[in-house]
Every structure is written in structure tokens, then in C-alpha cells.
Amino acid sequence: MELIKSIVFLYSILLLLLLFIGSVYSQISIPSKQDGFWYENRNAKTDSILIEAFLDPVCPDSRDSWPPLKRAIQHYGSRISLVVHPFPLPYHDNAFITSRALHVVNDLNTSATYRLLEAFFGQQDKFYNQATFHLSKASVVDKVAKFTSNAIGNLNYAAVKAGFTDPKTDQATRTSFKFGCVKGVYGAPFFFVNGFPLPGAGSPLDYNEWRNILDPLFSPEEQLRTENVDFFL
Template sequence: MVAGRGSVWLLVVVIVGAGCFERCGAQLPIPARTDGFVWGTSPAPAWGGAVVVEAFFDPVCPDSRDAWPPLQKAAQHYGAARVAVVVHLFPLPYHSNAFIACRSIHTVNKINASAVYPLLEKFFKYQEGYYNQPTYTKSRATVVDEITNNLVAPIIGEANLAAYKSGFNDSQSDQATRISFKYGCARGVTGTPYFFVNGMPLGDSGSPVDYNKWISTLDPLVGKM
């Protein structure tokens, strides 16, 4: 009887594994534009012309919040011509409001791309109010309204709120946020913050990297340009 149960479980594992393999082998949706938001004034990362740092952040992740200032400081030290920074949004499934936060940023990007980083930093500053516990008894609609009124409105202005609300509820912002998550998964991202330098994963990913570590990592690469 024990052997019979073992055979049944083995069959279940094989079937589930085969299903997962088939899904993993399916073509992921190809976005109309490359995922991520370039920091600074450069319209696009200078691939091949600068050291490219890619950071995967969750707007309501405390480690992402702590990781941004030292990376920003390091990027300012070198300048956009030598170090380009691209932030990818990665809504962690165990942060209840992460998808809403990321969708908000994608929506704002459609209205005013220059407002993306101010809104991301606004989320970082006030993220504790959107952790799981403080919002446990609140409905999704209530959380969305609070984010709209308390975080988004001061960034984009009252005149753009109607466009924001419309964009937040359309399929494009939903799809863009899903693609961001799938893009991170396709790159092997398992948590935030997660960093790539010139396409290679940084060993310190998963926790904030301090300024001195960034300098010691980037200096040899910038020196070879």
C-alpha cells in the first residue's frame, strides 16, 4: 500500500512538472518598449557606451528604499555619460500593495515620464503606510484612493488626476506591470533589490549595496571605457 501511494505521488509530480515545463517554454509577451525606466536626463541607456546598472525595485520594499540613495549617489558621482541606471519595477507577491504601487508608476509614466522617479521616491518615503499590516482591514479601492490622493496627486497635479484614474484602470497599465514582473522572473530575479551590472548579476543582490561598494564595483569598469 505504501508503494502504491508512492507510485501515485510520483505520477502527480511528473504530470505537474511536465505542465510547468510546457508553460516555461511558452513565449513570454514581448513589450512594445524595453522594460525599465532610465534615471537622469539620458533618453536611453548608452549600451556599449556606458556602464549600465539595472536595479529591480519593489516600491513598498524597505530594502529597495534603502538601496536607492547610495546607487543614486554613485551614479551622480560618475555622471550619465559613464554610468547609466535603469530601474525595473518588480512587485513582490508577498507585499500586498506592490502591484498597485507599480501600476501607479506605469500609469504616471504615460502621463509624464519625468514624474516616474519623484513618485517612486514618494513611495519609498511613505511606504510604511502601505505595508501589509497597516492596510490589512482596508479594501483595495480604499488603498488605491489613498495612493492617488496622498502620493500621486502631489506629483502630477490635480489637473491630471482624471487621466491618471482612467489610465490606472485600463488594460495597458495592468499589462505593463505584469510584463515588469515577468521580465524580472525571466532574468532570474527572486527578490528586491536585485542588481545587474552590464548584464551580469551582482553578488550583493537581495540587500542594499552601500556607496563605497558601488564605487569599488564601478571604478574598474569605468576606468576601462
């Protein structure tokens, strides 16, 4: 009897998930360009391993997942391509606004997008929970705009603030979230490698875990070449 109840429960969850994804499909229009921010402006090549990361700028687990992922990307070099998709979790304060800030900055200066992401990760306490509890939405947007301008250092505050009134950045942030939903993303961090989801969604992967996942995807000769390059650096 318990087994039957479990099967019915899982079937109900699956049905609800399918209905949700179907509703997202029916509401989203195809964007004019691919979603996401390419690390070091390096688009994927046919002979590179593609990692897709869905991250929330104010999510502690997303924050903790970034250093080991970045280290792995640096280890493999150009043989790995990384694209980060903002995925603002609805239960994290200011997730949508900070994700939108990434789109604003990416429109102004693509080389600054990851600097801003790392700045949010480094000072999440400025935007999480009680930090903005008594502020209006307009005040929070202004706070995020000022933080963004200061974190990047070479962007005009007025240009950043204007980006938050541009409907294109609002739509782009919505598209990022819907894209994650269409892919079956339900938490952050959430990773795909060559289009296949990794287990352990919502939890950071450490550097050794990344090596265990990625090393088998390269030939022994490629692995040796990478180790030799690391030795001389």
C-alpha cells in the same frame, strides 16, 4: 550521505526554477517597447555602463538601496546609465498596485516617475502591512491614486485614477514582473551591471560597495576625470 542529500536538494531546486522560468517564457509575449524607467530619461549609450535595478516600491530593502545607488549615479554622471524595473514581490502588501502607479505616471509624465518612486520609499508606512489591512482593493487603489497625484503635484487626480482602469498599465506591470523572472530575479533589490547579476540579491549595497564595483570598469584617466569634477562641485 549528507553530501548526496545536499546535491539532490540543490538539483531539485534548480529543476523547479528551470520549470518556473520555462512556464514564464511560454506565457509572456514580447512587449512593443523595452521594460523599465530610464533615470533622467537617459537611455543607455554604447560607451556607458548599464545598471539594471529591480526594485519594489514598498520593499524596505529596495528603499534603503536607493540613496547609495543614486549617489553613485550622480558621481559617475553620463558614463552610467540606469534603468529601474518594478518588481512587485507577492509577499509585500500593495506591491503590484504601487508598481502599477509607476507605469501610470510614466505614461503621463516620464520626468515624474522617479519622484513618485522616492515618494513611495519615503512613506512606505502608508501602504505596508496594517495600514491597508481593512481596506477593499478599490479603496487601496483610490488611496494610491490620491497619494500619487499629491506626490507628483502637477498631475490631475482624475487622469491618474483613469490610468488604473487602463488595461495597458496592468499588462505593463505584469510584464515588468515576468521580465524579472525571465532574468532570474527572485528578490528586491536585485542588480545587474552590463547584464551580469551582482551578488547579495535582496540586500542593499552601500556607496562604497558601488564604487568598488564600478571603479574598476573605468580607465584610470576616466576615474581621475571624475574625481576632478567632484572636487570642483
